[in-house]
Amino acid sequence: KAGVTQTPRYLIKTRGQQVTLSCSPISGHRSVSWYQQTPGQGLQFLFEYFSETQRNKGNFPGRFSGRQFSNSRSEMNVSTLELGDSALYLCASSLEAGGDTQYFGPGTRLTVL
Amino acid sequence: QKEVEQNSGPLSVPEGAIASLNCTYSDRGSQSFFWYRQYSGKSPELIMSIYSNGDKEDGRFTAQLNKASQYVSLLIRDSQPSDSATYLCAVNMWRGYQKVTFGTGTKLQVIP
Numbered sequence: 001k002a003g004v005t006q007t008p009r010y011l012i013k014t015r016g017q018q019v020t021l022s023c024s025p026i027s028g029h030r031s032v033s034w035y036q037q038t039p040g041q042g043l044q045f046l047f048e049y050f051s052e053t054q055r056n057k058g059n060f061p062g063r064f065s066g067r068q069f070s071n072s073r074s075e076m077n078v079s080t081l082e083l084g085d086s087a088l089y090l091c092a093s094s095l096e097a098g099g100d101t102q103y104f105g106p107g108t109r110l111t112v113l
Numbered sequence: 114q115k116e117v118e119q120n121s122g123p124l125s126v127p128e129g130a131i132a133s134l135n136c137t138y139s140d141r142g143s144q145s146f147f148w149y150r151q152y153s154g155k156s157p158e159l160i161m162s163i164y165s166n167g168d169k170e171d172g173r174f175t176a177q178l179n180k181a182s183q184y185v186s187l188l189i190r191d192s193q194p195s196d197s198a199t200y201l202c203a204v205n206m207w208r209g210y211q212k213v214t215f216g217t218g219t220k221l222q223v224i225p
Contacts, residue, residue: 033213035215041217042201042215042216042217042218043157043201043215045212045214045215048212055210056208056210056212088156090156090157097211098205098210098211098212098213100213101145101147101159101162102147102159102203102213103159104149104156104157104158104159105156106155106156107155107156
């Protein structure tokens, strides 16, 4: 069974631009969670989607948004990029929502210049 | 108090020794616990999950859970240099909804 895939793997953007990251979960998994990871901050929860609905959201500004499609693929968008948005963005898929075993994709490394 | 607490390390052990990684959590009602390994620059990889009090073994790895003490640990027997990584503890908590919360991780260094 194929694992979680994320595209693109690397991105370089400049301040003020926007970016869209994509995540395809493991086949049959219906829940997708997004995390931001920076050195010293650990994994910071962004949001979780299940059946095309956002179930919960972490403590991030409204510039961070996401959505999930009917095939469970998910995208997250960051608008008006700031230098501090430079991070590894990780997507995790799980069979069901909330607290189920999560499997991570390889991540998207975003650098904001 | 942090919801999931881990010593950041680094924890240094000689090759062949037992590495012991610890994690405490704040929510007494938590039911599911996970250990992930993350190599530098890579994404977290699930090592094992544990749901019941006691020990659960998988190869060189043993997870130990004590819900009364709100404590979960991971033992790595016969540690190898390839085990050098950051180990993340994750706990399923109820915050009005079920949510997995991660600790900040313990960095393990296995010295050849």
